[in-house]
Amino acid sequence: MRRAGAGGGAGGARLRLAALLGPPLLWLTLAYLGSLAVLLLSAFWTTDSFTSDVVRTWNTDNIQELLTTPVYRTIALRTLAIAVAVTLLDALLALPMAFCMARVASPRWRRPLLVAVLTPLWASYLVKAYAWRVMLSEDGVVNSLLSPLGLHGPGYGTPAVVLVLAYLWLPYMILPVYAALERLPERTLEASADLGAGTWRTLRSVVLPAVRPALFAGSVFTFSLSLGDYITVQIVGGKTQLLGNAIASQVTLDLPMAAALSAVPVVLIVCYLAAVRRAGALDAL
Amino acid sequence: MRKRTTSAWRSAAAVCALLLTAAGCGSDDDGKAAHAPGKLGKGEGKVNIIAWAGYAEDGSNDPQADWVHPFEKKTGCKVDTKTAGTSDEMVSLMKTGQYDTVSASGDATLRLIASGDAAPVNTKLVPNYKDIFPALKQQPFNSKDGRMYGIPHGRGANLLMYRTDKVKPAPDSWRAVFDDAAAHNGRVTAYDSPIYIADAALYLMRAKPSLGIKNPYALDKKQLDAAVTLLKKQHKAIGEYWSDYQKEITAFKGGDSVIGTTWQVIANLTQAEKAPVKAVLPKEGATGWSDTWMVSAKAEHPNCAYKWLDWIVSPKVNAQVAEYFGEAPANRKACAETSDPNHCAVFHADDEKYFQRVHFWTTPIKQCLDGRKNTTCTDYAQWTRAWTEVKG
Amino acid sequence: MRLSRTARIVLGCVTAAGLAVVYAPLLLVLLNSFNADRSFGWPPSGLTGEWWRAALHNDGARDALFTSLKAGLAATGIALVLGTMAAYAVHRHRFFGRRTVSFLLVLPIALPGIVSGIALNAAFRTVLDPFGIGFGLFTVVVGHATFCVVVVFNNVAARLRRISPSMAEASADLGARPWQTFRHVTFPAMRSALFAGALLAFALSFDEIVVTTFTAGPGTRTLPIWIYENLARPHQAPVVNVVAALLIALSVVPVAIAQRLSSDTAGGRL
Numbered sequence: 007m008r009r010a011g012a013g014g015g016a017g018g019a020r021l022r023l024a025a026l027l028g029p030p031l032l033w034l035t036l037a038y039l040g041s042l043a044v045l046l047l048s049a050f051w052t053t054d055s056f057t058s059d060v061v062r063t064w065n066t067d068n069i070q071e072l073l074t075t076p077v078y079r080t081i082a083l084r085t086l087a088i089a090v091a092v093t094l095l096d097a098l099l100a101l102p103m104a105f106c107m108a109r110v111a112s113p114r115w116r117r118p119l120l121v122a123v124l125t126p127l128w129a130s131y132l133v134k135a136y137a138w139r140v141m142l143s144e145d146g147v148v149n150s151l152l153s154p155l156g157l158h159g160p161g162y163g164t165p166a167v168v169l170v171l172a173y174l175w176l177p178y179m180i181l182p183v184y185a186a187l188e189r190l191p192e193r194t195l196e197a198s199a200d201l202g203a204g205t206w207r208t209l210r211s212v213v214l215p216a217v218r219p220a221l222f223a224g225s226v227f228t229f230s231l232s233l234g235d236y237i238t239v240q241i242v243g244g245k246t247q248l249l250g251n252a253i254a255s256q257v258t259l260d261l262p263m264a265a266a267l268s269a270v271p272v273v274l275i276v277c278y279l280a281a282v283r284r285a286g287a288l289d290a291l
Numbered sequence: 292m293r294k295r296t297t298s299a300w301r302s303a304a305a306v307c308a309l310l311l312t313a314a315g316c317g318s319d320d321d322g323k324a325a326h327a328p329g330k331l332g333k334g335e336g337k338v339n340i341i342a343w344a345g346y347a348e349d350g351s352n353d354p355q356a357d358w359v360h361p362f363e364k365k366t367g368c369k370v371d372t373k374t375a376g377t378s379d380e381m382v383s384l385m386k387t388g389q390y391d392t393v394s395a396s397g398d399a400t401l402r403l404i405a406s407g408d409a410a411p412v413n414t415k416l417v418p419n420y421k422d423i424f425p426a427l428k429q430q431p432f433n434s435k436d437g438r439m440y441g442i443p444h445g446r447g448a449n450l451l452m453y454r455t456d457k458v459k460p461a462p463d464s465w466r467a468v469f470d471d472a473a474a475h476n477g478r479v480t481a482y483d484s485p486i487y488i489a490d491a492a493l494y495l496m497r498a499k500p501s502l503g504i505k506n507p508y509a510l511d512k513k514q515l516d517a518a519v520t521l522l523k524k525q526h527k528a529i530g531e532y533w534s535d536y537q538k539e540i541t542a543f544k545g546g547d548s549v550i551g552t553t554w555q556v557i558a559n560l561t562q563a564e565k566a567p568v569k570a571v572l573p574k575e576g577a578t579g580w581s582d583t584w585m586v587s588a589k590a591e592h593p594n595c596a597y598k599w600l601d602w603i604v605s606p607k608v609n610a611q612v613a614e615y616f617g618e619a620p621a622n623r624k625a626c627a628e629t630s631d632p633n634h635c636a637v638f639h640a641d642d643e644k645y646f647q648r649v650h651f652w653t654t655p656i657k658q659c660l661d662g663r664k665n666t667t668c669t670d671y672a673q674w675t676r677a678w679t680e681v682k683g
Numbered sequence: 684m685r686l687s688r689t690a691r692i693v694l695g696c697v698t699a700a701g702l703a704v705v706y707a708p709l710l711l712v713l714l715n716s717f718n719a720d721r722s723f724g725w726p727p728s729g730l731t732g733e734w735w736r737a738a739l740h741n742d743g744a745r746d747a748l749f750t751s752l753k754a755g756l757a758a759t760g761i762a763l764v765l766g767t768m769a770a771y772a773v774h775r776h777r778f779f780g781r782r783t784v785s786f787l788l789v790l791p792i793a794l795p796g797i798v799s800g801i802a803l804n805a806a807f808r809t810v811l812d813p814f815g816i817g818f819g820l821f822t823v824v825v826g827h828a829t830f831c832v833v834v835v836f837n838n839v840a841a842r843l844r845r846i847s848p849s850m851a852e853a854s855a856d857l858g859a860r861p862w863q864t865f866r867h868v869t870f871p872a873m874r875s876a877l878f879a880g881a882l883l884a885f886a887l888s889f890d891e892i893v894v895t896t897f898t899a900g901p902g903t904r905t906l907p908i909w910i911y912e913n914l915a916r917p918h919q920a921p922v923v924n925v926v927a928a929l930l931i932a933l934s935v936v937p938v939a940i941a942q943r944l945s946s947d948t949a950g951g952r953l
Contacts, residue, residue, distance in 0.1 A: 019776065022861070026772035027784070030765040030832060038791050038799070038829050041806035045798070048805065053672065059386075059406050077680045103701045106694040119698075121938050126705055128934025129712070131890050132910050133927035136537075137708035140715070143545035147711065150726075161477075162531050162547060176705065205690065226793055234795015237892070240483075241538070244531040247682040250797055255485075257801050258379035259675055268798040275793050279786060288785045339901040344915040351743030352919055371902035374912045387808060389817050389901060535915045564720060565728070 049265035068266035085249040089232040095172040096228045100179040108187035127177050135241045138170045162244035170242050171232045179224035186220035219286040233271050327413040331594050338368045338595035341384050341393040345616040347372040356615045358608045368595035388589040391596040396580045397432030397652035398486045404440050410588040411438045417601045422624045432653045433583040441583035442600045445618040448579040448649045450570040452553035464573050465494040472528035480551030483532035485678035489578050491518040497575050506661035508653040515669045522681040556617020576648035716924040738925035747909035755888040758827035762884045766835025774843040791830040796893030804897040818900030826898040831884035838880030846872050
């Protein structure tokens with residue numbers, strides 16, 4: 007690709023590149039990475055226990071406490087498990103729904119269906135979470151629907167958190183999967199069928215590989231948004247405590263400890279992003 | 292690829308080194324000894340307030356509740372309010388130095404005093420201070436060395452609420468949510484804050500005298516451990532912890548919670564929703580909160596802040612706030628101004644016998660608040676970590 | 684692909700059921716905005732239009748709406764400029780660290796809001812304070828723009844990948860300067876991608892609460908913050924329900940416009 011030099015020499019191209027890339031990267035570095043670095047560095051500071059003022063003496067007490075106190079490990083593992091469960095649930099729901107929207111529904115219906123999936127993104131997150139609180143309540147909608155069947159809803163607790171988070175982030179998973187499926191040429195599917203592959207075989211060998219990057223792209227949202235959430239948990243989580251809650255409860259009193267705790271989701275997500283980038287997820291976002 | 296990430300990190304590190312230098316040069320505050328003004332000057336035309344939701348209403352949420360606009364009209368001080376959800380949030384907002392005054396509860400006040408973020412208040416400059424209930428003056432949670440660090444605003448107890456149709460016989464002791472909590476497995480609720488450890492300590496004062504707890508906010512390591520053990524046991528029976536009105540009202544109304552701590556106003560609202568609930572002050576007494584309007588040591592608009600302090604505890608306004616928020620007013624003349632003549636009776640505003648049984652929230656500190664000299668107590672940071680552990 | 688009739692019906696049912704679950708809570712919000720109860724009670728004890736009347740005269744909600752619109756538009760504007768520049772750079776140039784750019788851009792949205800929030804809060808406090816710049820709408824916009832850049836970048840980058848390079852080359856061969864090529868050739872082809880990206884960026888900003896909590900100053904109240912605060916007030920829950928119901932009803936408009944404008948893709952990529 008030498009097109010870069012089309013309007014001038016290599017020097018001009020470099021200049022143009024710098025002009026194009028400079029502002030966004032400068033913004034990102036100054037406004038975001040700088041802040042993040044300051045935060046993570048402050049994990050090595052400590053707090054005056056009474057005044058809650060940050061004392062800038064270098065030490066690793068917070069990190070040690072984080073690694074040696076069992077309760078933080080429990081919380082981290084629970085949060086990770088919930089994020090994975092939400093992602094799997096969303097993938098399971100999004101695949102058939104997106105497939106139906108993109109390949110089964112008649113083209114006339116595709117747009118309305120997509121609008122229908124995207125509209126809830128505009129409704130307030132808090133209000134949706136509260137609506138679920140009402141639905142899942144002891145005397146709520148879910149229980150009044152299930153009780154004739156002799157069943158009982160999940161109530162407030164970890165299952166409710168998984169359910170509501172999966173609900174909240176579902177459009178983020180459907181959208182990329184839909185886009186990938188819609189782009190899949192009919193010819194490819196027909197070729198697979200002509201070669202004698204059955205429906206399942208075609209799904210497994212042609213459709214799934216095509217949507218895999220999109221699934222990973224969607225999972226970036228479902229996984230990382232779940233990993234950091236602390237408001238939904240407060241609303242429907244019963245007594246469940248997640249990493250977000252632990253950070254939120256420390257942040258005003260003990261910023262260094264909160265910073266140390268923040269390092270956990272940061273490390274998890276950076277690892278996750280690095281992993282899914284190999285699968286081409288970032289290009290399919 | 293790994294190399295590139297490293298270089299990105301290196302540049303990030305360079306930037307943050309710059310930031311650190313900037314920070315190190317700029318803000319080494321040594322102004323810990325703030326002074327109260329001797330007299331007031333003209334208003335600065337503006338005041339920035341941190342308040343609990345419902346404390347500084349300008350009618351934008353409920354046209355009936357507006358005591359900000361009359362204040363602005365009277366004093367020419369324009370009010371900007373930031374609503375804080377928790378005491379911790381109030382402390383961190385005060386630390387920004389952008390606010391002039393805050394309605395701090397007792398679990399925040401001592402921290403603000405100690406860090407030098409709050410300045411002593413010259414009560415002579417607040418004419419309405421003379422009508423404040425004497426029991427609220429010079430308390431450990433709003434004063435230090437005999438100097439007031441704010442103007443008392445209102446108070447309330449953390450009561451025991453239960454569903455009359457699900458909890459029988461009617462409880463009269465905190466035992467119902469501690470040792471007997473299993474009877475309502477999964478339906479018990481508790482306030483979601485480290486300060487709730489004091490509720491367990493209060494119960495242990497009576498239930499386990501051998502621990503020697505004299506003040507629920509002065510716990511040594513052993514006493515804190517005992518409270519944490521009790522709370523961990525309670526955790527098994529907890530359905531959810533609550534921190535806002537809405538959550539608790541819906542939980543009691545829907546039957547998700549049947550017993551737990553509450554505020555008087557929540558009990559009233561839940562009853563107004565026709566839920567069969569009742570709130571009692573158990574025989575052990577209760578913890579409670581008393582809010583204090585404090586002035587920032589870095590206040591940019593101290594004159595307007597003092598005007599606000601006097602305004603908010605003036606009889607009429609204090610009555611308005613107390614009714615809107617649902618608490619006992621601090622100004623005794625406010626009781627004559629409430630639109631519901633029974634308000635002060637319902638909230639026990641002038642019932643000192645009632646409030647003698649209430650241990651108001653106080654920030655736990657290393658130096659034992661009960662006067663013990665031979666031991667160090669656990670501080671709020673330790674309570675916070677203990678609370679994380681209780682919730683598991 | 685030949686799907687059996689049964690498979691088609693099953694898929695249709697799954698989708699219908701999925702959509703039903705998606706809309707059930709929203710319908711509940713709508714219903715509850717007429718609920719005579721003061722808390723979100725179920726079942727409703729009676730119907731009333733009182734909350735709608737109260738909400739329409741609610742200045743706090745209106746001010747918060749305008750603050751949210753302002754913050755959203757400003758953040759979207761910044762994100763559009765920065766995201767497009769970054770996408771253009773990555774697409775048109777080969778350089779050291781090129782693949783790291785998309786990785787860096789996605790970080791602000793992938794990391795938990797609370798981490799970004801406290802990081803920005805700490806940084807603003809140390810860096811802006813000495814200049815006398817306090818927290819306010821400005822800091823909210825900076826925070827929002829940071830995580831909005833990536834959605835614009837993704838939309839534009841995806842479109843650039845699919846625009847035939849020969850168009851731009853032809854334009855250059857005809858003697859157009861790069862800027863002219865951009866204005867007359869590339870930009871028209873990217874317009875719908877830009878719009879889709881902008882819409883998503885705006886939606887993200889409009890519903891953001893955590894970063895906003897940590898970056899808003901005194902008196903800066905966006906709509907989500909207003910909702911959060913009012914859920915903590917004793918008498919406001921019904922009015923919050925009305926505002927939410929209104930938002931849901933109004934949200935069909937921008938989404939539908941987006942669908943109309945973006946002819947080829949799914950109305951945007953995340």
